[in-house]
Amino acid sequence: MTQSTAFLDFQATKMLHTAQGRELLDISFRLDQGRILAIYGPSGAGKTTLLRILAGLTEAGSGHIRVGDDTWLDTTRHIHLPTRRRAIGFVFQDFALFPNLTVRQQLEYASPEKHDSSIIAELLALMELEALQHHRPALLSGGQQQRVALARAIARRPSLLLLDEPLSALDEEMRNKLQEYILKIQQRFHLTTILVSHYLPEILRLADTAIILKKGRIVSEGTPASLFAGQTPPQKNNSSFKTTGTILRIEPSANAFIVSVRCADTIIDLTLSAAEATALNLNQTVSVIFNAINPKIIP
Numbered sequence: 314m315t316q317s318t319a320f321l322d323f324q325a326t327k328m329l330h331t332a333q334g335r336e337l338l339d340i341s342f343r344l345d346q347g348r349i350l351a352i353y354g355p356s357g358a359g360k361t362t363l364l365r366i367l368a369g370l371t372e373a374g375s376g377h378i379r380v381g382d383d384t385w386l387d388t389t390r391h392i393h394l395p396t397r398r399r400a401i402g403f404v405f406q407d408f409a410l411f412p413n414l415t416v417r418q419q420l421e422y423a424s425p426e427k428h429d430s431s432i433i434a435e436l437l438a439l440m441e442l443e444a445l446q447h448h449r450p451a452l453l454s455g456g457q458q459q460r461v462a463l464a465r466a467i468a469r470r471p472s473l474l475l476l477d478e479p480l481s482a483l484d485e486e487m488r489n490k491l492q493e494y495i496l497k498i499q500q501r502f503h504l505t506t507i508l509v510s511h512y513l514p515e516i517l518r519l520a521d522t523a524i525i526l527k528k529g530r531i532v533s534e535g536t537p538a539s540l541f542a543g544q545t546p547p548q549k550n551n552s553s554f555k556t557t558g559t560i561l562r563i564e565p566s567a568n569a570f571i572v573s574v575r576c577a578d579t580i581i582d583l584t585l586s587a588a589e590a591t592a593l594n595l596n597q598t599v600s601v602i603f604n605a606i607n608p609k610i611i612p
């Protein structure tokens with residue numbers, strides 16, 4: 314996030330109505346073209362509201378949004394572009410595909426270049442959807458549907474790609490595969506992307522930069538590795554590294570244990586087996602090893 318001519322310049326306020334009463338969301342940041350920014354923070358921090366303000370789905374109280382040479386929002390000049398005039402691709406966790414359209418038709422519907430099928434062919438190939446192109450969503454797995462949702466978002470040729478927990482409904486293996494597709498897309502299209510995620514390995518693997526939100530405000534920003542582990546960043550796409558932390562909580566959940574570890578400024582929740590969790594104690598200092606898929610804990 315540079316301070317001069319950034320591709321995306323965002324500043325907005327919005328009064329939030331939360332269970333704890335009214336809270337002012339007040340956020341500003343800049344993002345360079347082609348970068349992936351991750352937004353992390355506890356439930357209710359305002360992550361989805363931030364994406365919705367960007368998309369024009371929620372009205373900001375005040376602020377401005379500039380994307381390249383375009384102004385999407387400027388409350389002092391009464392500019393508020395409707396969603397359909399903002400060049401965004403949006404992917405939510407629940408796919409939101411049209412049930413009656415085939416995979417190919419979903420992409421064709423989204424593409425502004427109706428007479429040029431080359432982008433559709435390229436996306437079907439890139440996302441390995443060629444064999445499924447004449448299927449409707451009901452016949453596809455969750456991971457396949459999410460690949461279609463991603464391809465459809467890119468078929469719009471957006472200036473900004475907004476990903477709101479896009480992988481959270483998927484199992485670990487699917488999630489890992491989808492991350493590879495997101496990286497492939499990034500290498501090919503260099504889209505400026507904002508990713509809301511609760512999942513640190515995903516942020517470490519995909520994002521160039523990150524923001525931690527709490528109660529509608531940015532409390533920290535920087536590279537994912539510096540924010541979440543107090544370390545110098547590893548090579549992008551090779552996010553395996555080790556940090557240390559203190560165990561705050563060990564609690565049984567459905568078939569496993571949730572262990573919360575404080576690392577630098579952040580609390581990281583890990584899901585461990587009973588055998589792994591019983592070897593640990595509260596307040597114990599442990600090492601946490603992040604790799605692309607699963608953080609591991611070493612007593």
Ligand SMILES: Nc1ncnc2c1ncn2[C@@H]1O[C@H](COP(=O)(O)OP(=O)(O)OP(=O)(O)O)[C@@H](O)[C@H]1O
Binds near residue numbers: 355358363
């Ligand atoms: N349009 C709105 N006007 C006022 N308050 C809102 C509006 N939309 C959401 N809120 C409130 O703002 C708070 C933040 O909601 P938001 O969905 O942005 O949080 P979040 O960080 O995305 O949470 P989660 O991780 O649970 O999805 C919530 O308390 C919500 O009730």
